[in-house]
Amino acid sequence: MNQNLSPERVRADVAELLDCDPAEIAPEEDLxxxxxxxxxxxxxxxxxxxxxxxxxxxxxxxxxPELGHWTALLTGGAA
Structure with missing residues:
Protein backbone atom coordinates (compact mmCIF):
# COMPACT_ATOMS: atom_id res chain seq x y z
CA MET A 1 0.00 0.00 0.00
CA ASN A 2 1.21 3.47 -0.82
CA GLN A 3 0.31 6.06 1.79
CA ASN A 4 0.88 8.99 -0.57
CA LEU A 5 -1.75 7.82 -3.04
CA SER A 6 -5.39 7.86 -2.01
CA PRO A 7 -8.23 6.44 -4.10
CA GLU A 8 -9.33 10.02 -4.73
CA ARG A 9 -5.86 10.98 -5.96
CA VAL A 10 -5.67 8.01 -8.33
CA ARG A 11 -9.12 8.86 -9.73
CA ALA A 12 -8.25 12.55 -10.09
CA ASP A 13 -4.96 11.82 -11.86
CA VAL A 14 -6.66 9.52 -14.36
CA ALA A 15 -9.50 11.99 -14.94
CA GLU A 16 -7.02 14.80 -15.52
CA LEU A 17 -5.34 12.89 -18.34
CA LEU A 18 -8.69 11.91 -19.84
CA ASP A 19 -9.96 15.48 -19.52
CA CYS A 20 -13.14 14.46 -17.72
CA ASP A 21 -14.80 14.76 -14.34
CA PRO A 22 -13.47 12.13 -11.89
CA ALA A 23 -17.02 11.03 -11.06
CA GLU A 24 -17.60 10.04 -14.70
CA ILE A 25 -15.16 7.12 -14.55
CA ALA A 26 -16.68 3.81 -13.47
CA PRO A 27 -14.31 1.52 -11.52
CA GLU A 28 -14.76 -1.35 -14.00
CA GLU A 29 -14.64 0.75 -17.17
CA ASP A 30 -11.89 -0.06 -19.68
CA LEU A 31 -9.79 3.10 -19.72
CA PRO A 65 -6.77 -0.83 -17.55
CA GLU A 66 -9.55 -0.35 -15.00
CA LEU A 67 -9.68 2.35 -12.34
CA GLY A 68 -10.81 -0.13 -9.68
CA HIS A 69 -7.86 -2.41 -10.35
CA TRP A 70 -5.39 0.47 -10.37
CA THR A 71 -6.78 1.84 -7.13
CA ALA A 72 -6.50 -1.53 -5.41
CA LEU A 73 -2.98 -1.99 -6.78
CA LEU A 74 -1.79 1.42 -5.63
CA THR A 75 -3.64 1.91 -2.36
CA GLY A 76 -4.56 -1.58 -1.24
CA GLY A 77 -8.25 -0.60 -1.26
CA ALA A 78 -11.19 -0.41 -3.61
CA ALA A 79 -12.08 2.38 -5.98
Missing part, protein backbone atom coordinates in the same frame (compact mmCIF):
# COMPACT_ATOMS: atom_id res chain seq x y z
CA UNK A 32 -8.49 2.37 -23.22
CA UNK A 33 -12.10 2.64 -24.43
CA UNK A 34 -12.19 6.06 -22.76
CA UNK A 35 -9.19 7.25 -24.73
CA UNK A 36 -6.26 6.42 -22.49
CA UNK A 37 -3.15 5.45 -24.44
CA UNK A 38 0.31 4.13 -23.67
CA UNK A 39 1.87 7.59 -23.44
CA UNK A 40 -0.65 8.64 -20.80
CA UNK A 41 -0.13 5.38 -18.90
CA UNK A 42 3.61 6.11 -18.79
CA UNK A 43 2.80 9.59 -17.52
CA UNK A 44 0.81 8.03 -14.68
CA UNK A 45 3.52 5.47 -13.95
CA UNK A 46 6.15 8.19 -13.63
CA UNK A 47 3.85 10.43 -11.56
CA UNK A 48 2.95 7.62 -9.17
CA UNK A 49 6.54 6.37 -8.88
CA UNK A 50 7.48 9.89 -7.79
CA UNK A 51 4.78 9.61 -5.12
CA UNK A 52 6.25 6.39 -3.75
CA UNK A 53 4.95 3.57 -5.95
CA UNK A 54 8.55 2.64 -6.77
CA UNK A 55 7.83 -0.87 -8.05
CA UNK A 56 5.00 0.16 -10.37
CA UNK A 57 5.53 -0.93 -13.98
CA UNK A 58 3.76 -0.05 -17.23
CA UNK A 59 2.47 -3.63 -17.54
CA UNK A 60 0.81 -3.42 -14.11
CA UNK A 61 -1.55 -0.82 -15.53
CA UNK A 62 -1.76 -1.83 -19.18
CA UNK A 63 -2.71 -5.45 -18.56
CA UNK A 64 -5.87 -4.44 -16.73
Missing amino acids: FDRGLDSVRIMTLVERWRAEGAATLEFADLAER
